[in-house]
Amino acid sequence: MGEYVIEARDLRKVYPGGIEAVKGVSFRVRRGEIYGFLGPNGAGKTTTLGMLTTVIKPTSGTAIVAGYDVTRNPVEVRARIGVVFQDPTIDRDLTAWQNMYIHGLIHGVPRSVLEKRIPELLRMVGLEKFMHTRLRYYSGGMIRRLEIARALINTPEVLFLDEPTIGLDPQARAKVWEVIRSLKKQGVTVFLTTHYMDEADKLCDRIAIIDHGRIIAEGTPEELKSMVGGDIIYIRVVGDGASFARSLAERGWKTRTLSDGLIAISVRDAPRALPEIMMEAARRRLQIVEVRYVRPSLDDVFLHLTGRSLRDSETEGWKEIARMMVRRRMR
Ligand SMILES: Nc1ncnc2c1ncn2[C@@H]1O[C@H](COP(=O)(O)OP(=O)(O)OP(=O)(O)O)[C@@H](O)[C@H]1O
Ligand SMILES: [Mg+2]
Structure with missing residues (x-):
């Protein structure tokens, strides 16, 4: 192999x-x-x-x-191989079990194997309860999971x-x-x-x-x-933030102190830079009250490479995800 x-x-x-x-x-x-x-x-x-x-x-x-x-x-x-195509290719008049059985036979999977494997696969995708439900009653997500289970029939x-x-x-x-x-x-x-x-x-x-x-x-x-250029670390300390920021700048990081005292540091790779920044704060006996970092998204990468936003070519679906993520973060 x-x-x-x-x-x-x-x-x-x-x-x-x-x-x-x-x-x-x-x-x-x-x-x-x-x-x-x-x-x-x-x-x-x-x-x-x-x-x-x-x-x-x-x-x-x-x-x-x-x-x-x-x-x-x-x-x-x-x-x-197993394949799930972009557009569903299932027979809505058949049940999940029937769809999988026919698919298995086409792929030359023995009947005895199918009898055992179909319930296992449906359990794996969370559809075992709907094994004998006709697909016309399935939601889009259930269909997708069924198609994945079906594509796995020939292991x-x-x-x-x-x-x-x-x-x-x-x-x-x-x-x-x-x-x-x-x-x-x-x-x-x-x-x-x-x-x-x-x-x-x-x-x-x-x-x-x-x-x-x-x-x-x-x-x-x-x-x-990381192709985009780096991360931004935000840190807030109690004490002499200005000289702390200067010492970070001396190390070659672009540093800005925002109006609310939050220090923004542009770094190549935040997880690598963070220990050094924390150590510098500790050396100065500054108490850190807030620290976090943000990374560029893949959309920034696409923009960086093409000058266009991937988001532009996306459908409403993405906006819904964004809303969901915001909701989740607020919880
Ligand atoms: N059968 C075909 N005959 C002629 N042109 C085609 C055919 N299928 C796709 N194309 C063209 O080839 C290009 C690539 O299409 P393809 O479907 O591979 O893109 P895709 O990345 O899957 O897009 P989408 O996100 O819309 O699914 C497009 O310009 C499309 O119009
Ligand atoms: Mg496509």
Whole structure:
């Protein structure tokens, strides 16, 4: 078993009519990680996912998924992956159990295995109580979780999720995230696409930011955010704040004292700088009454790289998340 479950090299897709949707992307996904493709509408996320899942034929370039070449051995690849497409592909007249059973049979899973595995998977996504409910009575979030359970029927090495939480309300999104995290714990590699920066930030181990068919940055959420230039630490002390601020400035940090006495320090990496700042305060026998720091968001990263805001291309859904987060913070 190699370290990488997905290895894409210079993948390109030109659609009939000449649209170059993916302009040569290369990346590798490690076994057991959650890897995210983050980008605005039309960036080429679905096209890339389509090529990795053998649904779309690359114009050029190669991709090895679960040890097999997507163009040369598509059947081998398909046997080892699970896919949840952007638009639900379920039969609403069937129950969850029936949907999964049929899907399992198509994938060649033996009936005896299905009888055992379907309830297990439905339990994992929190739908065991609704196993025999027809999907027309399911909410969008329940459908999404069912689709994830269904995509796991053949015990795949890699699960592909195209916009797993698009259009879901915050609670439903949180439940889908929970399911994805539990998959990671079980060792399943997850490749997902999203245009929600908070989703990429909170859920993914590593992210490729994709724009106009190209990967413009790749790294852990923290690495990407540190590209923007740094963090801001806010500290409030009792005592001679002015000379404390000066001593910090002498160390090369840009320091501002705000009107309410709060000292704002621009640093490259707050967790690294904080101990030194705290020690300096202790050395001066200053009592710290407040200390916190803020980090740039992935939206700042996108803005930094493209001059455009990812937020601009997002739907109402994101605003709802923002409202939810504010509410949560207020609690
Ligand atoms: N079948 C197709 N034929 C022609 N052009 C296509 C086809 N599918 C996608 N495109 C175009 O390719 C580009 C990339 O589309 P793609 O669906 O991969 O983007 P995406 O990042 O998934 O976007 P979204 O966030 O809207 O899902 C877009 O300009 C799109 O219009
Ligand atoms: Mg898409």
